[in-house]
Amino acid sequence: MAHQQLYIDGVWQEAQSKETREIINPYNQEVIATAAEAGREEAKTAIAAARRAFDEGTWKNTPANERGEIVSEIGRLIRRDREELAQLETWDSGKTVEESRADMDDIANVFLYFGGIADKDGGEVIPSPIPDSESKVVREPVGVCGQITPWNYPLLQASWKLAPALAAGNTLIMKPSEITPLTTVKVFKLMEEAGVPAGVANLVLGKGADAGAELAENTDVDLISFTGGIETGKKIMQAASVNMKNLALELGGKNPNIVFADADFETAVDQAMNAVFFHAGQVCSAGARLLVEESIHDAVVEELVKRAENMKLGDGFKEDTMSGPLISAEHRDKVEKYVEIGKEEGAKLVTGGSRPADAELQNGFFYLPTIFTECTSDMRIVQEEVFGPVLTIEKFNGADEAVEKANDTIYGLAGAVFTQDIGKAQDTAARLRMGTVWINDFHPYFAQAPWGGYKQSGIGRELGKTGLEEYTEVKHVYRNTNPEPVGWFG
């Protein structure tokens, strides 16, 4: 059983308090590792190291192509160690190893993408309206970045922050979820191997309320980038106001999946299953809210129930496992509470709604794929993020009603439209207030395209060119090419 340490100023170390935490496999509750548990003191030490490294300027003044080469090298090392990383992720999060392998491929691509664009922005000369002058707009690193990530896509969400922050010349302190630190620790070892200098990238492991809160509050941090739940996001936003930190928030969603009657039936049903039950529904963009045109509603429900009841839950390492467990006992309790709320609100439970009975699954945090019909927009089970394998189904007639229902939420992360009428698809997509809209598909995301939410799903964007720009400040440099006194004061 491996022990994981903090990484501060280029040194692997224990917490000053010597506190540690057990890391649990959610499939069987076995302890798979221990980790040093940082508190505020360790976070402060890490912030001081990142501050010093930024102010000394070695990394920000390294030519952008050289920084990019180091970031790309991290991507290549992730490809080299793909299988080890995928296995760690499955142990730690319970997701199937096939999903973890796909995550590692995405993560390597994220480092290669940001490594590749690190030296592509040469600034912009703008036509100055003032004679005898020149005007240039350049982008510079923001400074010291605090980065906080969740447990559902542990390394993937970390990579969306680490790669652009490094490529843009910042220094950083990462705090992964205390539940799932293993792959992030391993990638810090790869970052060291790739040549990221001491002090530039620091890692603190520990609870959000201590180490995480310090990153959000500390006035030596210039930018805080957070991925997680909306309530934590509100606390981070408030804390960030202390010194007007730059702020990036990637929060939750309650993502509508609209299926029109003219959709290809097999594709729509197959994708609706994938939309909500992938990774046991623990996906920010899960299609947990299905809107089905009335004429095909009953056929869709019948097919979904059949498929949900055939889903094989189990050990993420077994080839026939379709879905692993929920992350923790506490999280399963939350999902169970929501199912009770749904029943009390009058939604009709048509399958699931309990823990599985299989002997093999009793030590893990499993929950059966669950479907509610007869749902209405005013129900909490329809409006709030359950973050588990729970699907609500509503009926609609026509695009106007579908759009009105889909937009009737505080969230605006993602949504999908299934129809064979491309005009209707594009018109509907244009009317949805969401950061990502998929047409005849669900879930794709990749390094080149921006990701983030409208409304209360977040602030800012990760990935794509915008994801790099988030880690920069914009500076206008104006030069008087014929300087002479202005004579205003005589």
Ligand SMILES: NC(=O)c1ccc[n+]([C@@H]2O[C@H](COP(=O)([O-])OP(=O)(O)OC[C@H]3O[C@@H](n4cnc5c(N)ncnc54)[C@H](O)[C@@H]3O)[C@@H](O)[C@H]2O)c1
């Ligand atoms: N929009 C996206 O791209 C995206 C991606 C993945 C997950 N999510 C969201 O993440 C949530 C699930 O993750 P979670 O349960 O780990 O979320 P969470 O908010 O409980 O925790 C996320 C991180 O914040 C830390 N934290 C907790 N309290 C803190 C505080 N007061 N100050 C600073 N840090 C604190 C935690 O330790 C963890 O590292 C869901 O709502 C999901 O939708 C969003």
Ligand SMILES: C[N+](C)(C)CC=O
């Ligand atoms: C952003 N994504 C879809 C990879 C993970 C959300 O939880």
